[in-house]
Amino acid sequence: MKGKTAEESKTTLTDMVLPGETNPLNNLFGGELLARMDRAAAIAARRHSARIVVTASVNHVAFNKAVPLDSVVTVEAKVSRAFNTSMEVFIDAWIEDRQSGDRTKANEGIYTFVAVDETGRPVKIPELIPETELEKQRYDAALRRKQLSLLLSGKIKPSDATELKAFFTEE
Numbered sequence: 238m239k240g241k242t243a244e245e246s247k248t249t250l251t252d253m254v255l256p257g258e259t260n261p262l263n264n265l266f267g268g269e270l271l272a273r274m275d276r277a278a279a280i281a282a283r284r285h286s287a288r289i290v291v292t293a294s295v296n297h298v299a300f301n302k303a304v305p306l307d308s309v310v311t312v313e314a315k316v317s318r319a320f321n322t323s324m325e326v327f328i329d330a331w332i333e334d335r336q337s338g339d340r341t342k343a344n345e346g347i348y349t350f351v352a353v354d355e356t357g358r359p360v361k362i363p364e365l366i367p368e369t370e371l372e373k374q375r376y377d378a379a380l381r382r383k384q385l386s387l388l389l390s391g392k393i394k395p396s397d398a399t400e401l402k403a404f405f406t407e408e
């Protein structure tokens with residue numbers, strides 16, 4: 238199976254924040270942003286695997302900046318690493334200034350998707366080839382994050398999280 242670059246999976250969704258999507262402070266409701274991230278990440282995972290994909294886990298989301306009503310929000314997703322049947326996807330969310338058009342990073346998320354066949358059984362996927370420095374950093378740390386996610390969901394024992402343990406014990 239031929240490897241694919243992270244860039245090949247890149248998915249960009251741009252949309253506005255409308256009144257029905259905000260909290261009482263008139264900022265984008267967190268669940269709405271999660272849904273937008275899930276949508277973009279699912280497309281990125283599908284582009285990488287050319288398969289049906291399902292969200293297996295939301296590993297991390299940081300709501301660093303509130304996103305006000307009427308903002309233009311761009312959600313950009315890219316596969317950061319492919320394992321056997323699962324993929325880690327990074328999602329960066331940006332808001333843009335109305336006048337200058339300058340973009341500010343507002344939030345980010347890390348999701349895990351699994352490629353499945355028509356019966357929902359996990360299937361093998363191509364490997365991910367990181368190219369840029371940021372893609373390489375995200376690729377390198379992805380195995381530790383996978384082990385942490387599996388550990389937290391009770392799917393592996395602490396003794397099986399070898400790379401994660403090494404990260405905390407190395408000098």
Ligand SMILES: CC(=O)SCCNC(=O)CCNC(=O)[C@H](O)C(C)(C)COP(=O)(O)OP(=O)(O)OC[C@H]1O[C@@H](n2cnc3c(N)ncnc32)[C@H](O)[C@@H]1OP(=O)(O)O
Nearest residue numbers: 279290291292293294320321322323349351359386387390
């Ligand atoms: C786009 C959407 O919103 S889809 C809707 C929401 N999602 C769903 O409904 C998915 C429901 N869940 C499922 O169908 C199943 O649990 C699946 C397909 C995710 C996993 O099926 P399992 O039978 O557990 O398969 P299995 O144990 O072989 O795991 C498959 C892969 O997922 C990985 N995985 C499973 N759970 C997790 C987790 N919590 N965190 C990270 N990776 C995980 C496994 O490590 C394995 O990866 P690998 O093959 O690359 O090494």
